[in-house]
Amino acid sequence: MTATLAIGPYNQSERPALEESFNAHVVADPSEAAGMDPAARSTIKAIAYKGHLPFGGAEMDLFPNLGLVANYGVGYDAIDVDAANARNIRVTNTPDVLNDDVADLAIAMWISQGREMRQAEAWVRDGKWASDGAYRLNRKVSGGKVGIMGMGRIGRDIADRLAAFKTDVHYHARSEKQTPGWTYHADPVALANAVDFLFVALVGGSATEKYVSKEVIAALGKDGVVINISRGSTIDEDALLDALEIGAIAGAGLDVFVGEPDLNPRFLALDNVVLQPHQGSGTVETRAAMAKLQRDNVAAHLAGGDLLTPVN
Template sequence: TRRDTTILLLGSFNDYIVGRLEQEFRLRRIASGDVALLDPAWLHDVKGIASMGRVDAAFIDALPNLEIIGNFGVGYDAVDACHAGARGIMVTNTPDVLTEEVADTAIGLLIDTVRELSRAQAFLRAGEWEKARYPLSKLSLRGRKVGIFGLGRIGKAIARRVEAFGLPVAYCNRRKADDVAYDYYPTLTALAQAVDTLILVAPGGAETSKVVNAEVLQALGENGVLINIARGSLVDEEALVEALHKGTIAAAGLDVFDNEPHVRKALLEAPNTVLLPHIGSASEKTRQAMADLVVDNLIAWFDRGVAITPVPETGHVKK
């Protein structure tokens, strides 16, 4: 029966998902997708994975009876979905349930970066207001043109918010979207040239690795603001640090980093930045909805032989 099916939990999940999984399955837990952590006594029992971290080809191959990997998050660049697909293993992610939350965070980060809300609060708390007024912010949202790199579900939710702010939107995407009227640019450099505010919402992985390089930052220009709520891997962080120091761009707001949770010192010390610890989807409400979708995918798979939200690379996989 399903309650005798072994699910392997990878990473530090919250109590809610652990509780739900314990109710529905037999659970094994390890800290990460490291083959050395697998116990030969039970690795043959593992039929499903619920994961918050890396699941590479070697790890997939080390589990002979694996059928499904449920990724906690809409971005699944940490899972080798192509390899899973080739091996007939299903991969699911958590789309839709976090779309509006992440879009809210992106807008909050944008406003904070441009109008210096966090820095102004630090000024007040340090008692500085008693002595002087907070300096006028050099930047404003007014008059900006916003470019969105990656016009998927979250990109569109951000675009709708930006439109409501009265700002024009342009985008770059693998293909032109036919359900929006925003200006389309086929390359990131062309988009950066056309706008002064660039919001990154594209998936991580090899295709987008370090696409925001010195050339793109140069194209964004001295009034430029970079916002990243996607993956740190999209940005050449060394080039970004240099661009911030030199004034090649004006400011950056980052929720994601190349080597999380480690944030490179040069970035912590760079001027005009707002840095957040990857909290885009991190409300109790949204994280619970994501957890439910991970568990519901596993239940659907073992009860009915179907996944609710399969990723495209494994859309063909049958139980």
């Protein structure tokens, strides 16, 4: 009998580490956890959770002695924190260690979209450069007007990078932040009106669902580009697709999608988008750091110590 259950698609370095550190029992998803023997479930004090499947009150109630759900990832929208609070269960996440990777990908999607790097690379690899001449001119990105929707830690890391590209930085957040003179907009539509490139760095969950609304997308206008590294849910995806298809905005760079990995096939017909498979934090280095922080939270809970990165 073990005190630690690991739920989710752990990889070949993460799984042995969980087993060695805690003698953890590892299952693929919440439904497999539900199928465990009740006696085994009753010994579980901590769950190391990975993935985007919902984990709510019903799942928590399967484990009468559960005291911690330690999420792998900074976004914990899969976990019902209100339900955890009602059961006196603590929740942790893995913030900060992934900020750099996510910000890097945001910047690269931004430049790649404007500079048409995917199409330009195909031009080389298909031999068109030699047969048909220079690739077509595209769009300058540095020096542009950029907006950050959600100025949390990841938003700040994106903005700090953008500033080095000589951009004019604007942002929207629930409240004004300490910045190096960047322009705050209390209204998301006003932010979109002020910029050409909009970086979405909101937290996920119901409070931000379709926060990048049809109105925000319309306000970006025909030169507007949306970069999203947060959650697919933060954008009104149908409105985004409509705008991309008719050229009401210029393009998008997206690492996250509603219903991923089954993304809306309308995206695949577009040439003005950069599409990435939710790999914002997907480096060997960062995933190792995230897995370690998750384990450190589990260890702290089992030892009765302070959690490193508590959510509630």
